[in-house]
Amino acid sequence: MENNEEIKASNFIKTILRKDIEEAKNDGRVHTRFPPEPNGYLHIGHAKSICLNFGIAEEFGGKCNLRFDDTNPLKEDTEYVDSIKEDVKWLGFEWGETEFYASDYFDKFYEFAVKLVTKGVAYVDSLTPEEIKEYRGNLKEPGKNSPYRDRTPDENLELLQKMKDGQFADGECVLRAKIDMSSPNINMRDPIMYRIANTEHHRTGDKWCIYPMYDFAHGLEDSIEGVTHSICTLEFEDHRPLYDCFLDQLEVFHPQQIEFARLNLTYTMMSKRNLLTLVNEGYVSGWDDPRMPTIAGLRRRGYTPASIRNFAEMIGVSKANSIVEYAQLEYCLREDLNKVAQRVMVVTDPLKVVITNYPEDETEMLTAENNPECEADGNREIPFCREIYIEKDDFMEDPPNKYFRLSPGKEMRLKHAYYITCDEVIKDDNGEVIELRCSYDPKSRGGWTDDGRRVKGTAHWVSAKHCIDAEIRMYDHLFTIPNPSRRKKGEVFTDNINPDSMKVVSALAEPSLASIEAGKHFQFLRIGYFTSDKDTTDGKPVFNKTVGLKDTWAKMKK
C-alpha cells in the first residue's frame, strides 16, 4: 500500500541528495543507475544496491537506469543479462522502455579517447603486461615512466587507429592515461584506458577488438546518461580521483560518485567467485539452488520481493563494513509470509493415532480457515476419519513440566477437529512408540467446547485415509560458521560448508495440496513456511522449506 506513508530511514546518501536538491545542483534532478556487469547471477548484495538506486529515484522523483556494464567480452554473456533483467523485474522495479548498455557507447568512448590523445594526456604503451606491472611500482615504491610515454600525439593517434583496426595481437599494446607514475594512489599511475581483445562481444559482435577499461568507461557512461549520483561500493573509493579526472579533462557533464558498504550476511558468502565454485563443483545444484544467496536462489527458496525490499530498507546504508545477522532477513520473510501464506496441515514425522470411539468407515468434512491473518482468504474443507497421523514430537510418554501436547491420559486439541485423549500407547519390540489409541469428544467438533475446559495444546494432523505424499526439502545455512570469508589459517572456504544444509523428508500432506503449481507459499501449521518447488508434479508436490516458524518451545527445551 503506497498511501500510508512509510517512514523511511535516513542515510548519508539521502542527506547528500537533499542538500544537492536544495542547492539546485543539476537543476534539482536526481538520476541514479544500477550497473551490473553481465558476468554472473545477481545476489542479495546486488538487491541492496538495486533497492537503493531504484528506491532513491522513486523517493526523490527521479530516474534510475538499468545499465549493463558490458565492457569485457571475455567474461560476459547474454545468459546473464537475461537473468539480471528477470531478477530486477521480480524485485518489482521498472526501468522503462530503455535498457542501457555500455557497449552502445563504444563509438563515443573511442572519440573521447582520440580527444585525450590529441590533448597529449593519453598515449599508446608498447610495454608487455609483465613490464607494465613492473613499471607500476607497488604500495611502498613509486612507479617509473614507460619509455613509450613521450610518444607524440600524432604517433599515438596513428597507433590507436592501428589498435582499433586490429593490427595488433592481444596484449601487444594498450592506451594509457598520462597522469602520474609516482602517485601514492596506484590507480593514478597511468591507468590503462583500452586493451586489445580479439574477441567477439555478445552485442557488438566483431566490430571491436579494443575494449575500454572500467575506469575510463564508467564515468563516461554515467555522464552520457545524465546520471547525477553514481552510487557504487567502497572499493571504488580509490578510483574516484580517476573518475573525476577523465570527466574533467573531457569537459563533459560530471556526475558525483558516492560509495557505500556492500552487504554481508552471516553464514553466507557473497563473492561471485566463490558462488561460482559452489555451482561448478557441485556443492549446490545451480545458481538457483534454494540455499544460494542469489536472487534466483532466494526466489526458489520462497523469499518474496516484498521481504527483500523491506530488508534492504531496514538494514540501512552506511560506509561501515558490517555483517548483518541472517535472522534479520528471516524476520522480514516471516513478516511478509505471515500475511500472505495459506495455512495447511502437513505431518513431517508421522505417528499413527487410532480414534477408538470414532465410527469405523466414517469420513466427515471439517472447516478450516485458510489464513487467520486474512479473513478474505476464506475456508476450506478437510477430511477427518478414525485413523490419523500426528507429529511424533506432539506426543511424549513421560512429559516434562509445561509440555502441553499429548501424553498418556492427557487431552489435546486437533486443530479444526476434536479434542482427543490418549488412552493407550503401542510400542514395537524395540520399545519405540508406533501407535496411539485415543478417544475423541464428539462435543468438541471444530476444536472447541463451551464448557470452560482448558485445552492448551493444539496439534496439526492429517487423515490417514486421505493424506497424500509430499517431498519436503529442509534447508539450513550453507556454512557452519557465521563469517565463512574469515576462516582459520590454511582453510579454504569449502571447508566450512555445512554437510547437512539439505535434508529430504517425505511427509504426509492434507489432500488440498494434491495439485498445486510451483512457487506457491504456504504455512505448514506449527512448522514453518514452505514454497512449492518447480520439481512439483501433479499429485506429488515438492516443497522447499522457506523458513521455520519461531519456536519458543524448542528454545525452552535447551
Place this chain on the structure above:
RNA sequence: AGGGGUAUAGCCAAAUUGGCAAGGCAGCUGGUUUUGGUCCAGUGUACUGCAGGUUCGAGUCCUUCUACCCCUGCCA
C-alpha cells in the same frame, strides 16, 4: 610518515547549525491466542574505539593514538 576509508548496545543503524544518544533485529518478562505462530505490553549501567583539549555544554570541533577494511588485473 605509501594512499584511501571506517569505528555509536550481541547485530544493523539514526542523530537540524555542538544542546537530555532514535528505531529495527536478536535476547529476556508478562498478556492474548483453536498455530508454543501472529499480535500486544514491558525490558538495556551504550564511559558513542582509546587518551587528551576547546566549550556552560562534544557522538558532532581540535590533537595524539589504536583496531579493522580496501588498493600493486590488459576484471568490474
